[in-house]
Every structure is written in C-alpha cells, then in structure tokens.
Amino acid sequence: MSILKATDIGISFGGVKAVDGVSFSVTPGQILSIIGPNGAGKTTLFNIVSGVYAASRGSIQLANEDVTGLAPHKLAARGLSRTFQNLQIFQRMTACENVMVGRHLRENCSLLPALFRTPAVTRQNRETRTAALDLLAYVGLKDVADVPAGSLPYGACKRLEVARALAAEPRVLLLDEPAAGCNAVETEEIDHLIRQVADRGVAVVLVEHDMKLVMKISDRILVLERGRPLAEGTPREVRDDPRVLEAYLGQHGAREAARA
Amino acid sequence: MRALVNQRFITLAVLAVVIAILPLIFPSSYYFRVASLVWVSALAAIGLNILMGQAGQVSLGHAAFFGIGAYAVAIGPTHLGIPPWVAILIGALLSAVLAYLVGRPILRLKGHYLAIATLGLGVLVALVITTESRWTGGPDGMPVERLSLFGWRVSGSYTWYWVTGGLLLIGTWIALNLDETPTGRAFRALHDSEVAAQVVGLDVARFKLQAFVIAAVYASVAGSALAFMNGFINPDQAGFLHSVELVTIVVIGGLGSVVGSIVGAAVLVTLPQALTVFQEYEHLLLGLIIIVAMIFMRNGIVPSLSALVFRRARS
Amino acid sequence: MAEFLQFLISGLTVGAVYALVALGFTLIYNASGVVNFAQGEFVMLGGMVTVFAAAAGVPLPLAAVIAICAAIAIGLLLHRFAIEPARGASAVTLIIITIGASILLRGLAAIVFDKQFHKLPAFTGDTPVDMLGAAVQPQSFWVLGGTAVVVLALYIFLEHTLLGKAVLATAANRLAARLVGINTTTIMALAFGGSAAIGAIAGILVTPITLTSYDVGTLLALKGFAAAMLGGMGNPVGAVVGGMLLGLLEAFGAGYISSTYKDAFAFLVILIVLFAAPQGLFGRRAVERV
Numbered sequence: 001m002s003i004l005k006a007t008d009i010g011i012s013f014g015g016v017k018a019v020d021g022v023s024f025s026v027t028p029g030q031i032l033s034i035i036g037p038n039g040a041g042k043t044t045l046f047n048i049v050s051g052v053y054a055a056s057r058g059s060i061q062l063a064n065e066d067v068t069g070l071a072p073h074k075l076a077a078r079g080l081s082r083t084f085q086n087l088q089i090f091q092r093m094t095a096c097e098n099v100m101v102g103r104h105l106r107e108n109c110s111l112l113p114a115l116f117r118t119p120a121v122t123r124q125n126r127e128t129r130t131a132a133l134d135l136l137a138y139v140g141l142k143d144v145a146d147v148p149a150g151s152l153p154y155g156a157c158k159r160l161e162v163a164r165a166l167a168a169e170p171r172v173l174l175l176d177e178p179a180a181g182c183n184a185v186e187t188e189e190i191d192h193l194i195r196q197v198a199d200r201g202v203a204v205v206l207v208e209h210d211m212k213l214v215m216k217i218s219d220r221i222l223v224l225e226r227g228r229p230l231a232e233g234t235p236r237e238v239r240d241d242p243r244v245l246e247a248y249l250g251q252h253g254a255r256e257a258a259r260a
Numbered sequence: 261m262r263a264l265v266n267q268r269f270i271t272l273a274v275l276a277v278v279i280a281i282l283p284l285i286f287p288s289s290y291y292f293r294v295a296s297l298v299w300v301s302a303l304a305a306i307g308l309n310i311l312m313g314q315a316g317q318v319s320l321g322h323a324a325f326f327g328i329g330a331y332a333v334a335i336g337p338t339h340l341g342i343p344p345w346v347a348i349l350i351g352a353l354l355s356a357v358l359a360y361l362v363g364r365p366i367l368r369l370k371g372h373y374l375a376i377a378t379l380g381l382g383v384l385v386a387l388v389i390t391t392e393s394r395w396t397g398g399p400d401g402m403p404v405e406r407l408s409l410f411g412w413r414v415s416g417s418y419t420w421y422w423v424t425g426g427l428l429l430i431g432t433w434i435a436l437n438l439d440e441t442p443t444g445r446a447f448r449a450l451h452d453s454e455v456a457a458q459v460v461g462l463d464v465a466r467f468k469l470q471a472f473v474i475a476a477v478y479a480s481v482a483g484s485a486l487a488f489m490n491g492f493i494n495p496d497q498a499g500f501l502h503s504v505e506l507v508t509i510v511v512i513g514g515l516g517s518v519v520g521s522i523v524g525a526a527v528l529v530t531l532p533q534a535l536t537v538f539q540e541y542e543h544l545l546l547g548l549i550i551i552v553a554m555i556f557m558r559n560g561i562v563p564s565l566s567a568l569v570f571r572r573a574r575s
Numbered sequence: 576m577a578e579f580l581q582f583l584i585s586g587l588t589v590g591a592v593y594a595l596v597a598l599g600f601t602l603i604y605n606a607s608g609v610v611n612f613a614q615g616e617f618v619m620l621g622g623m624v625t626v627f628a629a630a631a632g633v634p635l636p637l638a639a640v641i642a643i644c645a646a647i648a649i650g651l652l653l654h655r656f657a658i659e660p661a662r663g664a665s666a667v668t669l670i671i672i673t674i675g676a677s678i679l680l681r682g683l684a685a686i687v688f689d690k691q692f693h694k695l696p697a698f699t700g701d702t703p704v705d706m707l708g709a710a711v712q713p714q715s716f717w718v719l720g721g722t723a724v725v726v727l728a729l730y731i732f733l734e735h736t737l738l739g740k741a742v743l744a745t746a747a748n749r750l751a752a753r754l755v756g757i758n759t760t761t762i763m764a765l766a767f768g769g770s771a772a773i774g775a776i777a778g779i780l781v782t783p784i785t786l787t788s789y790d791v792g793t794l795l796a797l798k799g800f801a802a803a804m805l806g807g808m809g810n811p812v813g814a815v816v817g818g819m820l821l822g823l824l825e826a827f828g829a830g831y832i833s834s835t836y837k838d839a840f841a842f843l844v845i846l847i848v849l850f851a852a853p854q855g856l857f858g859r860r861a862v863e864r865v
Contacts, residue, residue: 050459076461088456090449092516101449105461109442111470117437125440168460318667365850371666372610376804377849380842383797387839500797504674511671540686547679551657554672558664 002027002061003203004080004172009048009058018044019055020227026172026203031194033206033214035238036224037247042207043085045224046174049205050082051075062172077105081170083161085177085207091150095141095160098149099132102167106131135163139193155182162193172203179210191217215239223247268436271519275432279425283418292417294533299424300486302525303431305509306518307478310435312507313516314444315471316451317367318375321382322506325355325476327389327498329483330404334493335395337405344407348484352477359476360469367468379500386498401494404487420489427485428522431478435518438474447471448516479506512553514560523562527553577708582830583823584706588715588784590822591722592618595777596799597806597814598729599770605746605809606759606766609658609669613677614799615792616684617774620646622787623684625779626693635698643775649680650771654764677792684789697783714783721780725773726815733811742766746809794838801845807855817856 002025009022019041026032034042047053049060051072059068062078070078090098107128113121136142139159144152149160158178165173175194179187191213198204198217208214214221214235221238223230225247231238238244279299286292308322332351336342342350366377389396396402407414414423438444446467450457458464487493496502505528513524531549535542557564596614603611624645628638657676661669698717703710733739745752745762753759778787785791802821806813821841828840848856 052455052459072455072458073461073463076459082459084456088453090452090456092452093445093448097445097448101445101457101462102460104442104446107442109446111443111474114438114441114443115434115474117441121441124442128442164456164460312667366846369849369853372808373804373849373853373855375610375670376800377846379797380801380845383842384839384846387836387842391835500793504671507667508671508674511667515667541682543678543682544686545682547675547677547682550675550678551672554664554668554675555657555661558661558668 003063004049004205005061006045006049007059007061009045009055009060011044011048011053011056017227019048019224022058022222022224022227022229024205024222024232026205028171028201028203029198030219031198031204031206031217033208033218033221034224035208035211035214035221036230039226040224041227042224043176044227046082046176046205046207050080050174076168076170079168079171080174081165081168081172082174083158083165083176083178085180087154087157087161089149089152089157089160089164091148093149094146095136095149095152095156096129096132096145098160099135099163099167100128102135102164103128103131105168132163132167135167136160138166139163140189155186158182159186159190159193162190166197170202172205173197174205174207176207177209178206179208179213187213268439271436272429272433275522276429279429283421289417292421294530296417296420296424296489297486298522298526298529299421299428300482300489301506301509301529302522303424303428303485304479304482304506305513305521305525306428306431306435307475307482308506309510309513309516309518309521310438310447310478311471311475312510313514313520314438314447314451315468316447317468317471318371318378318507319472319475319503320375320379320507321385321500321503322378322475322479323498323500323502324382324385325359325479326483326486326502326506327385327495328355328358329480330487330493330497331389331396331483332480333407333484333487334402334404338402339395344405344488345409348481351484352480355476355480356473359473363469363472364465367465367472379503382498382503383500386495386500389498390495396495399495401492404491404493406491407488414488417489424485424489427481431481432518432522443467443470508550512550512557512560514562514564517560517562520560520562524560527561578830580707580709581711582826584709584711584715586823586826587819588712588718588781588822589825590819591718592777592781592795592818593798593802593821594815594818595722595725595773596795597802597818598726598811599773599777600799600803601809601811601814602729602742602766602770602773604803605811606742607658607763608666608749609673610666610800611767611770612670612673612796612800613653613680613792614770614774615794615796616677616680617646617650617771617792618778618781618795619684619787619789619792620649620680620771621775621778622695622782622791623688623693623778623789624775626695626782626787627688629695635696639779642779643772646771646775646778647768650767650769651764653771654767658763658767659760677796681790681792688789690789692786692788693782694786695779695782712784714780718780718784721776725776729769729773729811738765798841801841804855805845805848807857810855810857813855813857 005025007023009019011019022045024032036042048055051070054069059066062080067075090101107124133142133145136145139162141156141159162178179190182190187210194204195217218235221235222232223238223244230247231241231244282295304326311317311319329351332354333344333347336347336350337344362381369377390399446462450462450464450467454464509524509528510521512527514520532542532546535545538545596618599614600611603609621642624642625638628641629635653676657672661672697714699713703712733743741757742762744757745759749759798821802817803814805820806817824840824844825837829837
C-alpha cells in the first residue's frame with residue numbers, strides 16, 4: 001500500500017526537460033533513495049512533489065488522493081514534509097523557534113487570542129516548546145536550542161531542518177541531501193536518525209550523494225539521469241546494473257569496474 | 261521562556277514609567293503636544309513594523325490607513341451624525357476591510373513591485389480625499405468635532421497626552437504579545453524563507469494578509485487619535501510623504517523592534533520641531549539626518565545600540 | 576478626431592517625460608539595484624538651474640548645458656556620499672536613503688532658488704502648429720525629438736561601446752562583471768551621472784510647457800517609478816514604452832473620463848497591471864530556485 005505515488009512526472013524550463021517521465025512510489029516505513037549525477041533532476045523532482053513547482057505533466061497521489069498541483073502548505077497539511085538541499089532555515093529565529101514553526105499545523109493559531117495572549121495561548125506555547133525541545137534532543141541539538149539559527153554550523157542546520165520537518169509529524173518525509181557537508185560521525189548520526197524515523201512508519205524519500213549511506217539504509221533506489229529514470233530496484237540490483245555504473249563512471253570506468 | 265515573559269513585562273513597565281514621569285520635566289503645554297505626536301506616530305509605526313519588521317513586507321502607502329482613520333472621525337460626526345467614538349471603530353473597520361480586499365492581490369507581489377503597488381494604493385486614497393471636497397474639505401482639510409466619551413469632553417494637550425500615551429501602551433502590549441505566538445512566529449518565518457514556511461504548512465498568503473490588516477488598524481486608530489487631538493485634519497496626513505515618514509520611523513528605529521519604533525518616532529517627530537529654529541534649513545537638515553542615520557545605523561537605532569552595548573558588556 | 580489627436584499629442588509629450596524619468600530609474604537600478612527616489616529631483620534641477628542661469632543673462636543653450644552639468648555633479652555626489660557608503664544595505668534602507676536625498680535636494684533648491692513657479696520660454700516660439708485640427712505647441716516636438724535623441728544615444732552607447740557593454744554586464748551580474756575586471760563602482764557612478772543627465776534634459780525640455788518649482792520632483796519620481804514598473808523593472812525598452820503608455824493613459828483619461836482624477840489613472844493602471852501580471856508588462860517571470 002503506497003502512501004506517496006508519483007506517476008509520469010515531467011517539467012521543462014525554457015524547452016529543457018529537467019524531469020521527464022519519472023514515476024515512483026513509497027510505502028509507510030520504507031526508505032526510497034533517488035540518486036543520479038548532478039543535474040539529473042533530483043531536486044527538481046522534490047520541488048514538484050512538495051508543490052513548490054507545478055509539473056507540466058504527470059500526477060501525484062498522497063494517501064490515495066490526487067494532490068497534483070496542490071500548494072505546498074496544503075500538501076504539508078496532508079502529511080508531506082521536506083528539507084532543502086540549500087538550507088532554508090529561518091535565520092533570525094532561534095533553533096527552538098525554527099522547530100516550533102514546524103509544529104504550526106499542530107497548533108491553534110487564531111489571531112485574536114494571540115493578540116491578547118490568552119492563558120490558552122501561553123499554555124499552548126509551552127507545550128509547543130516542550131515538543132520542539134524533545135525533537136532538538138532527538139537530533140542532538142538541545143544545547144543550542146536558544147541560539148539564533150543563522151549562527152549554527154552547516155551540519156547542525158541540516159539536522160535542524162530534519163527536526164523542523166519532523167515537528168509536523170509527517171507521514172511522508174522528503175530529505176534533500178541531509179548528509180551533504182557533514183563529516184563521517186555526523187553522517188553516521190543522520191543514518192541512525194533516518195532509520196529511526198522510518199521505523200516509526202514514516203515513508204522516507206531521500207536524495208543523497210553519499211553512496212555508502214544510500215546503499216546502507218535504502219530499501220529501494222531510483223536512479224535518474226538527465227531527468228529520465230535509468231534504473232530502479234534494491235540497492236544490490238542497482239549496484240550491479242551496468243547502465244548505472246556507466247552513468248556514474250562513464251563507459252571506460254564501467255568497463256574497469258566490471259573487470260574489477 | 262521565563263526571560264522572554266519578563267522582557268515583555270519590563271518593556272511595558274519602562275514605557276509606562278517614561279510616560280508617567282515625562283510630564284514632571286515638561287515646562288509648557290507645547291511639550292505635551294509634541295510628546296502626544298510622538299505617541300501617535302509610534303503607535304502607527306509599531307503596527308507598520310509588524311508588517312515590515314516581522315512579516316518582511318514593505319508598504320509605501322501606509323498613510324492611506326492613517327488618513328482613513330483620521331477622516332472617519334472627521335466625516336462621521338460632521339456629515340453623518342455618528343458618535344465620535346463609534347467613528348473610531350468604523351474607521352478601523354474600513355481600514356481593515358480595505359486592507360483585506362486590496363491585500364489579497366497586492367501581497368502576492370514581492371520587493372519593489374510590492375513597494376510600487378502599496379505606493380499606488382496610498383496615492384489613490386490621498387487623491388480621493390483631496391478631490392472629494394464636498395465630504396473632506398479638499399486640500400484645505402476640515403475641522404474635527406471634539407471627542408466626548410460618556411459625557412467627558414476629551415480636550416486639551418494635557419488630557420490628550422494621557423490618552424495617546426495609554427493608546428501607545430495598549431498598542432505596545434499587543435505587539436509584544438504577538439511576538440511569541442504561532443502567528444508571530446509565522447510572520448517571522450515567512451520573512452526569513454517563504455518556501456520553507458510553506459512546506460511546514462503555513463498559508464503564507466493568509467499570514468501576510470493578517471499582518472497587513474493589523475498594520476492598517478494600528479495606523480487607522482493612530483490617525484483617528486491625531487484628528488481628534490488636532491481638531492483639524494488635512495490630506496497631507498494620508499499623503500506619500502507621511503507614508504515615507506512612517507517607513508522611515510520604522511527603519512530608523514529598527515526593523516522588528518517594538519521599542520525601536522517608539523525611539524524612531526521620538527527622533528523623527530521631535531527633530532523637525534527642534535529644527536524649526538533653523539526654519540528654511542529644516543528640509544535640508546532632515547534629509548541629511550535621514551541619510552546619515554541610514555548609513556551609520558543601517559540596522560536601526562535600537563538594534564545598533566543594543567549590539568554595541570552587548571559587545572561592550574562582553575569585552 | 577481633432578480632440579483625439581489633441582489628447583494623443585499631449586499624452587505623448589507628457590509620456591516622453593515619464594519615459595525619460597523611467598529610463599533614469601532603470602539605468603541606476605540595473606547598475607546598482609537601487610531604486611532612486613531622487614530621480615525626480617534631477618528633472619527639477621534641470622528646469623530650475625536653466626531658469627535661473629537664463630535669468631542671470633546666460634544664453635539658453637549654455638544655460639541648459641550648465642544645468643545638465645550641475646545635475647551630473649549632484650548625481651555623482653549622491654552616489655559618492657550617500658549610496659557608496661551604504662553598500663550592502665537592504666533594499667528598504669537604500670530606498671529611504673534616496674528619499675532622504677530627495678528631501679535634501681528639495682530643501683536645497685528652496686534655499687538656493689526660491690519656492691515660486693518658473694517658466695522657460697519655448698525654444699522655437701509659442702505659435703501652435705495646426706495638425707489635422709489639433710493645435711500643437713512647437714515645444715511638444717522638442718520634447719518628443721529630444722526624448723528620441725536621448726533614447727537613441729543611450730541605445731548606441733549600451734550596444735556599441737565597450738563601456739556600454741560593461742554597464743550591461745554589470746546589470747546582468749555584478750559579481751561576474753567584477754570578476755572579469757570591470758570596475759563596478761565606476762560603472763555605478765557612471766549610471767548615476769548618466770541618469771542625472773537624462774533627468775535634467777527631461778526637465779529642460781518640459782519646463783516651457785509645465786512650469787517648474789522646487790517641489791515638482793516627487794510626483795514625477797512616483798510616476799517614473801510607476802512607468803518603469805509598468806514596463807518591467809530593469810528593462811530600458813519597457814521603461815520607455817511604460818512611460819509613453821502612462822502619458823497616453825493620463826491624457827485620454829483626463830480628456831474622456833475625469834480631469835480631477837488625472838493623477839489617479841497612472842496608479843490605478845499600475846495596480847491593475849500588477850494584479851494581472853506581477854512582473855510588469857515586459858518583465859521576465861523568474862523561477863525561484865530553492
């Protein structure tokens with residue numbers, strides 16, 4: 001039973017087909033990785049699935065409902081959450097506030113009680129902060145909870161984005177290169193984090209360049225090249241696929257690898 | 261968390277004390293008048309700062325709402341027989357409705373396009389006020405009936421000092437309240453990254469609109485207060501230069517800083533009063549001061565100074 | 576028909592002035608990203624300096640040259656002492672700086688000159704020319720011709736000189752321009768000087784028709800800004816077309832609908848256009864990269 005299903009997605013920018021005929025689906029608790037050389041259209045695909053770009057063709061289903069062309073905040077309300085390759089954190093807010101914003105969908109935010117700061121607002125604020133601190137602890141950022149997010153190091157920001165995305169209690173989580181710029185230890189931590197999230201029943205779609213990480217945690221892998229699907233399968237199947245090797249290493253490299 | 265609650269309380273307490281003790285050092289009623297002008301401008305600026313500093317949306321036509329509030333209390337009682345205090349509410353409601361209706365399409369725009377659209381809105385409202393002289397007295401303006409609340413005639417610069425000071429306290433309290441709520445966080449979030457705000461589920465258009473409406477109501481109430489206080493109103497209050505003055509107060513005081521808006525208002529309202537000594541050099545000096553302040557304190561007076569104090573304290 | 580033609584000519588004449596102001600806006604915006612609200616003050620300076628130089632006995636052509644040079648000097652000073660020190664400040668901060676500059680220049684003009692309205696004699700007499708029943712002021716031809724010359728000169732400069740290409744390169748990508756060795760500070764100074772000159776020329780050409788005073792700049796700047804937006808910010812062709820369109824709209828609106836709301840048409844149309852096409856008429860729609 002797939003929770004997120006994308007069918008025959010396509011988009012072009014000024015005549016260039018950035019994504020062309022890509023389909024995939026994930027089930028709850030599954031980790032699907034999307035890999036491919038730079039410019040393969042991975043991030044663009046994410047932008048379409050999360051509603052940031054409007055696809056020129058194809059359809060997207062979330063929990064068996066057609067959500068094609070829905071605005072990002074409506075997709076979020078239906079349980080889709082994501083992180084960004086180029087960080088999109090709220091720089092001028094503290095780490096904790098970033099995650100609290102992530103709780104937005106779980107909060108009542110009527111305007112009038114907020115203007116007069118009713119006791120209910122104060123109580124809710126306290127609850128949201130507690131939940132946010134728990135999530136920060138979960139990603140190992142509890143110590144910097146009240147530090148402005150703009151002054152956090154890169155790796156911390158990456159994890160902060162994950163915490164913010166998780167704060168909405170999503171059913172589907174799209175992670176765009178969560179391990180980029182992280183050292184070996186941090187990558188290891190993110191590896192654990194993703195596995196834990198998936199074990200809670202969240203469907204994870206991952207774009208990542210770190211092949212070690214991808215091969216280790218993915219249930220399935222989709223390979224893109226120049227916007228088109230090249231191969232799909234388990235990590236083992238994809239690793240042994242000569243077309244994938246060729247796309248990554250070139251013809252010569254592929255032959256070398258085959259011989260090795 | 262506790263620290264933040266205290267900060268809100270301290271800010272309000274300090275403001276209340278300042279408002280309370282200033283009269284002790286004021287030598288004449290002229291000073292009460294100028295201080296009331298500061299409170300009124302600060303009230304409008306605090307509202308605009310929610311829109312500009314928190315939600316990050318520029319408005320170069322905000323005096324339009326100031327003007328609507330002012331003319332509501334001028335036209336309502338004079339032409340329509342509406343009780344003055346009801347006219348304040350009607351002005352605020354009109355401003356809110358206009359902001360809501362125009363805000364929807366306008367707030368889709370970004371950067372300079374938003375600036376010109378709000379500027380256009382401001383110029384249009386000012387033009388209507390100037391042109392419909394049957395109702396508004398045209399370019400010469402019109403007198404405003406005195407405000408009376410339950411038989412109490414509110415008049416005199418001393419009385420108005422306390423009324424506007426009270427309004428400013430309420431306005432400050434509400435603005436500070438907003439900061440640590442889901443709505444306040446939503447404003448700041450969409451300011452920093454609209455796309456990230458969307459994907460965590462914020463209806464960005466809705467929150468921009470809320471900020472716009474809040475700012476419009478603040479300006480409208482401030483406009484009403486000024487009209488009652490002066491007993492007279494003219495279209496300049498709704499004009500482009502007044503819009504610019506409001507934006508300048510917000511930016512000079514510090515974007516996103518409630519205290520900054522009050523300090524900014526104090527600077528920008530008292531300076532021209534002080535500069536009238538130089539009479540014809542007034543505009544020249546005002547322009548010069550704006551330029552110099554923006555170059556050397558580009559983050560605004562309050563954030564720049566607090567950063568300086570913070571650095572001193574640490575070293 | 577005669578009436579229509581009358582509105583058309585007066586619309587084009589006013590539109591030409593808006594076009595020049597919008598062109599000045601665009602030049603500075605492209606080179607520096609600054610929206611210069613003091614643009615209208617250059618127009619005011621052009622008119623006022625010419626009027627006072629001519630009144631002091633300087634022949635009109637020489638007075639015009641003096642006015643243009645004065646405006647260029649002010650433009651360079653504005654860049655050097657107000658814009659350059661604030662490099663890296665936010666867009667709103669820069670807008671406020673230019674508004675401050677416009678208040679300052681207005682105050683300066685009120686002191687150096689006066690607060691009266693002034694007129695220049697028309698360059699080639701006041702006898703209206705009859706065109707298909709419409710009475711056309713000869714000065715209108717000067718305005719239209721002068722605008723055409725300025726636009727053409729700017730076009731040749733941008734497309735056919737190395738310096739012009741450096742301006743275009745800076746507009747396209749400031750960092751890349753700097754990396755290939757273009758001194759972007761010089762380019763910005765050039766843009767401020769150039770757009771001051773364009774503004775001054777507009778002021779000199781139009782003063783015989785519309786009069787001038789120390790405070791004509793604000794409304795002109797607003798309308799020039801509106802015209803630049805209408806055409807799509809940063810597009811010189813769009814600026815000229817936007818200015819002309821705005822002038823025509825005002826003339827026909829005032830003629831056929833309501834003359835009391837003449838100034839409203841420009842802003843009403845701007846709002847409508849922005850509602851329908853948020854990037855202006857000729858602006859490119861950019862895909863936001865995330």
